[in-house]
Amino acid sequence: MKIRKKYLFYLLAFSSSIIAALLTGVDVILERYLENPWVLGLAIFYLGVLMSIIFTLIFSIPYKGKSLGSLTIDPTFNKIRFFKREEIKYHILGGAGNAILTIGYFALIIIIRDPSVILPFSQIVILYLVIIESVTEKNTPTLIEIQSSIIVTFGAILGSISLSGTISLEALAIVFFVINPGWVLLSINQRKLKTLKIKNKTNDALNIRLWNVIFACLFTILFTLIYDYVYGTNNLIESFYSTVDQFGWLFLVGIGTFFSFVFYIRALGIGKASVTQAVKSSVIIFTIPVSLILAYYGFIDPLSSDPVLILIKIIGIVLIILGITSFALTLIKAYIFIKLKTGYPIEETMQKLWNIGGVTRVCAVAGTYDIMLKIRTRTLVKGYENILRKLESIESIKEFKWQSVLKEWEDI
Amino acid sequence: MITAYILINMQPGKSDKIIEEMRKIENIQKISIVTGEYDIVVRVGIKTLDKLLKVTDKIQMIKGVTKTTTQVIEKEIAL
Numbered sequence: 285m286k287i288r289k290k291y292l293f294y295l296l297a298f299s300s301s302i303i304a305a306l307l308t309g310v311d312v313i314l315e316r317y318l319e320n321p322w323v324l325g326l327a328i329f330y331l332g333v334l335m336s337i338i339f340t341l342i343f344s345i346p347y348k349g350k351s352l353g354s355l356t357i358d359p360t361f362n363k364i365r366f367f368k369r370e371e372i373k374y375h376i377l378g379g380a381g382n383a384i385l386t387i388g389y390f391a392l393i394i395i396i397r398d399p400s401v402i403l404p405f406s407q408i409v410i411l412y413l414v415i416i417e418s419v420t421e422k423n424t425p426t427l428i429e430i431q432s433s434i435i436v437t438f439g440a441i442l443g444s445i446s447l448s449g450t451i452s453l454e455a456l457a458i459v460f461f462v463i464n465p466g467w468v469l470l471s472i473n474q475r476k477l478k479t480l481k482i483k484n485k486t487n488d489a490l491n492i493r494l495w496n497v498i499f500a501c502l503f504t505i506l507f508t509l510i511y512d513y514v515y516g517t518n519n520l521i522e523s524f525y526s527t528v529d530q531f532g533w534l535f536l537v538g539i540g541t542f543f544s545f546v547f548y549i550r551a552l553g554i555g556k557a558s559v560t561q562a563v564k565s566s567v568i569i570f571t572i573p574v575s576l577i578l579a580y581y582g583f584i585d586p587l588s589s590d591p592v593l594i595l596i597k598i599i600g601i602v603l604i605i606l607g608i609t610s611f612a613l614t615l616i617k618a619y620i621f622i623k624l625k626t627g628y629p630i631e632e633t634m635q636k637l638w639n640i641g642g643v644t645r646v647c648a649v650a651g652t653y654d655i656m657l658k659i660r661t662r663t664l665v666k667g668y669e670n671i672l673r674k675l676e677s678i679e680s681i682k683e684f685k686w687q688s689v690l691k692e693w694e695d696i
Numbered sequence: 697m698i699t700a701y702i703l704i705n706m707q708p709g710k711s712d713k714i715i716e717e718m719r720k721i722e723n724i725q726k727i728s729i730v731t732g733e734y735d736i737v738v739r740v741g742i743k744t745l746d747k748l749l750k751v752t753d754k755i756q757m758i759k760g761v762t763k764t765t766t767q768v769i770e771k772e773i774a775l
Contacts, residue, residue, distance in 0.1 A: 479774070485697065619730060619737055621703075631771070638773045645774040649701065651767035656701060658774075687732040693719060 296551035297563035303544040305570035307537060308399040311390070313583055314533045315397070318526050321390035322508050326523035327534055328386065328541070329501035335538035336494045340364045343490055353490050358550055361488035367495045368482055374473040379499025381469025383507060386500065388462030395455045397584045400568070400575035400597075401444050412468045426662035428614045432607045436565055439603025442596050443568050470496075474549050489549040493542065565604055572597075616664060617689040620657040620675070628680030630654065640674045642667070697741060699725075699772070700748055702755060703765040704736040710760030711735070717758045723751050734765075 318324040343353025344363035353361035367375055474496065480487045508519050527534060551563070578584045588594075624633060630648050637657060638646045645658035661667035675684055706714055711729060718727055718738065726739040738755070742748045748766070755764055 617728075619728070621733075634771065634773060645772065647699075647701070647767075647769045648771040649767035649769050652703075652765050653767060656767060656769075685733055687730040687734060687737065689737075690729045690731060692729070693715070693727045 293551055294563060296547045298566060300544045300547040300551065301563075301565075301567040302570050303540050303547070304567050305399065305574050307540045307544065308393075308571060309574040309578055310533060310537055310540070311393055312397050312399055312578055314530065314537065315390070315393050316583070317530050317533070319394060320519060320522070321387055321394060322511060322517075322519040323523045323526050324390045325383075325386045325504055326501075326508055326520070327527045327530065328390075328537055329383075329497065329504050330523070330527050331531075331534040331538035332497045332541055333501050335535070335542050336497045337364075339539075339542055340490050340494045353488070357546060358489045360486040361490045362485075364494065365491055367491075371477060371480065371482075371487075371495070374477045374480070375495050375499045378470050378473035378477065378496050380503045381466045381471075381473065382496055382500035383466070383503035385463055385466030385470055386504065387507065388458050388466060392455055392458050392463065395458070397578075398575050398587075399571040399578065412464055426614075426666060428610060428662055432610045434607075435603050435610070436607030439600045439605075439607060440565065440568065441600070443600030443604065445593065445596055445600075478549055489546045492549050493545045496545075497542075565607075568604055569601055614662050616661050616667060617692070618659050618661075618667065619687040619689065620659060620671075620684050621653040621687065622655040622657065622675075622684045623682045624654040624680050625682045633678065633680045636678050637675075641670050643671070697743065698745060698748060699769045700740050700742075701767045701769070702738040702740060702752060703734040703767065704738065704755065704761055705763040706735045707760045707762055714758050714760050718755065721751060721754050723747065 315324065318327060340353070341364055343351060343357065343361060345352045347355060351361060351363055474492060477492045478487055478489065505520065508523070511517065512519050575584065575587065579587050622637075624630065634646050634648055634655065637643055637655065642659050642661045643657055644660050645656075647656045648654065649656050659667065659671055661671065672686070675681060704714075714736065715727060715729070718724060718736070723740055723742045724738055725741050728737045728739075729735065730737050740748060740751050742751060748768070752764055752766055755761060
């Protein structure tokens with residue numbers, strides 16, 4: 285089935301958000317039984333590894349010449365496999381990022397229990413992503429990207445004010461210095477892995493998730509061991525007992541987290557990390573019903589009915605939606621077909637073209653043209669200034685044709 | 697794995713029907729409606745050149761397609 289790439293992207297990112305919102309609710313319930321973030325983080329990862337192995341094995345079962353995973357979740361998935369040498373550095377960095385993020389997240393849950401407050405905090409990560417993308421993806425942020433990031437950030441800050449009217453500085457510090465840097469490390473490296481070619485094929489989300497959880501679990505064990513050694517605690521041993529005691533809830537979290545991440549990684553493979561994060565920030569909306577249910581059953585303090593606080597929360601949500609919309613609606617894509625002069629090495633020209641900001645694909649082709657480019661730009665003016673002007677300066681190019689993409693469908 | 701782009705010209709006013717038909721063809725990874733010299737750009741991923749011929753054939757059989765130009769990818773750099 286082929287659907288508009290944009291719809292697929294939103295479907296994946298929103299599904300990931302809804303699952304994440306429900307999971308936060310489960311985490312809050314779980315925190316009642318396991319009050320130590322190290323123990324909770326480790327217990328989650330043990331089950332996470334187990335769940336990821338089981339599901340990846342199930343999705344590896346062949347059916348009509350393809351794997352179940354390929355038919356249902358990710359067409360690029362073939363079967364469970366060991367990580368490749370070229371993936372190691374990204375798995376190490378991504379795993380460390382996930383471990384840091386998880387421990388920080390559980391520490392935050394223990395300080396603030398209300399999911400509608402916890403998750404908006406972490407949406408500020410979008411600012412970090414825009415900055416890092418501009419460095420790693422040779423892509424200078426445009427005015428609209430900066431504006432949208434700021435709108436989303438302020439929306440998230442307003443949305444994160446508790447309905448009891450408080451804001452915790454300790455929690456803010458954990459968000460800014462632990463959770464968000466960890467999330468950036470994870471996000472950037474997951475995207476690197478998703479865009480990596482393994483045996484000339486696109487890398488699949490299922491194996492990426494599996495190995496990320498395994499690496500994250502190893503890093504969490506390492507961090508816990510260091511913590512236990514320095515502070516004389518016994519978190520590592522305690523985590524084994526807790527896993528057995530709370531198996532039911534942890535099992536639920538393991539399944540939910542697996543699918544939330546698989547959808548998120550697939551979305552990352554389609555859109556830029558900052559745009560994916562922007563859409564995923566809709567989680568803030570989905571956490572409100574979760575908070576209401578938790579308050580109703582007495583897992584968190586009753587929510588205030590103060591109209592000022594409710595208004596602030598609504599403004600926060602509106603700002604996030606505005607930020608997301610302006611992000612999503614301002615991306616222009618185009619093909620550029622190029623004919624080259626003879627006497628110039630093609631690979632050298634390809635490299636020059638690849639170095640131009642906004643170029644996402646360079647293909648040397650046989651046929652009417654010599655090279656085909658796929659580009660991505662926020663505005664046509666930027667496309668002219670940053671891409672066409674640079675093309676004109678490459679001596680080996682005889683002529684080129686710009687073909688703007690009006691609409692696009694992708695096989696899923 | 698062979699990857700190729702097929703550049704398509706069509707009769708005006710037929711884009712909806714053509715896209716609908718094209719979305720049923722296997723091995724087509726991406727369909728883009730574009731402005732300029734061509735009307736549609738299709739990205740195809742196939743195992744053999746023989747299968748590429750079959751995909752091209754299916755596209756040419758769609759009513760309203762007036763011309764196809766196939767560009768086989770020899771080398772690719774992508775994000």
